[in-house]
Amino acid sequence: MFKALMVEKDDDGKTSASVQELSLDQLPEGDVTVAVAYSTVNYKDGLCIGPGGGLVRNYPHVPGIDMAGTVEASDDPRYKAGDKVVLTGWRVGEAYWGGYSQKARVRADWLVPLPDGLDTRQAMAVGTAGFTAMLAVMALEDHGIKDGPVLVTGAAGGVGSVATAILANLGYEVAAVTGRPETGDYLKSLGAGRIVARDEINEITRRPLEAETWGGCVDAVGGEMLARVLGQMKYGASVSAVGLAGGAGLPASVIPFLLRGVNLLGIDSVMQPYDNRVRAWARIAKDLPMDKLEAMIQPATLNDLPQLGRDILQGQVKGRVVVDVN
């Protein structure tokens, strides 16, 4: 028997989450059984612990879009018992049972070997949020980061915190946008050189172009903030569009694309091909300072998840939650 966070739906369509005891034969089919060590809490997890947000199809459901642990049994030649692995994306924790469980059964194709230099706890401090932040930085690098500060929006959140720490460590001046002024010292400790108040940048302006300010941007917010930022990018600079914490709409003008050659780069972590996953995890192990990662960690257990799920949907989680499922 082992423990998992189970979300059930009642006849009125209302969901509720509780920690329950399960047996191995209740796990779904898959070629690799993982003894999960740690998971984490992302925005999507907040949706899946709660009402589902259209992501969960079948109940009862075990959420948790990320997991790291040790292979216990494998029918796939790529993995053997004792291997350390990490899993993010592929709709695990949404369409499939996820990492809020002491045991998980998954497809070998979804796994990535834990990179040298990271342990399972650190991998989950990174999680989908940090992995996506790395993909966003790699996309900016591939298109060329221009002189000038690199803007990170939603900076005190998971994606933003990791993006801030990586970019600062790579030597860029980071301007961190936050709506929570009390996180200023935290963001500076991650390496932000400048704090930008959310109010300064989230109001839509009628001017499609403003002063050329940012050499690149990792955007976790979307909506009006992203629309505004596009008009503030330096000539030829790029924005990695990662998230929609501030809205899925984009009330933007095409003028920054046409007159300043600005690039808007879409970042998806879920269906990311294996080779690029391996590349991103290797870069994380190399370019994310582990002391900065440690400073982002808020520890939690399976029992804390219902509350944390509500908190993250309200933008109230700082940095990265690491869930010790055991």
Ligand code: NDP
């Ligand atoms: P978090 O909740 O940890 O961070 C989001 C941050 O955005 C908040 O901490 C807050 O930062 C800011 N924010 C929240 N609400 C608003 C608002 N109304 N207006 C402006 N800023 C706001 O979430 P994550 O970092 O885990 O994820 C960030 C986004 O990225 C989410 O939308 C998520 O769905 C998306 N995402 C996308 C992925 C992909 O593959 N493309 C993968 C992972 C995440 P502050 O307090 O500093 O202002």
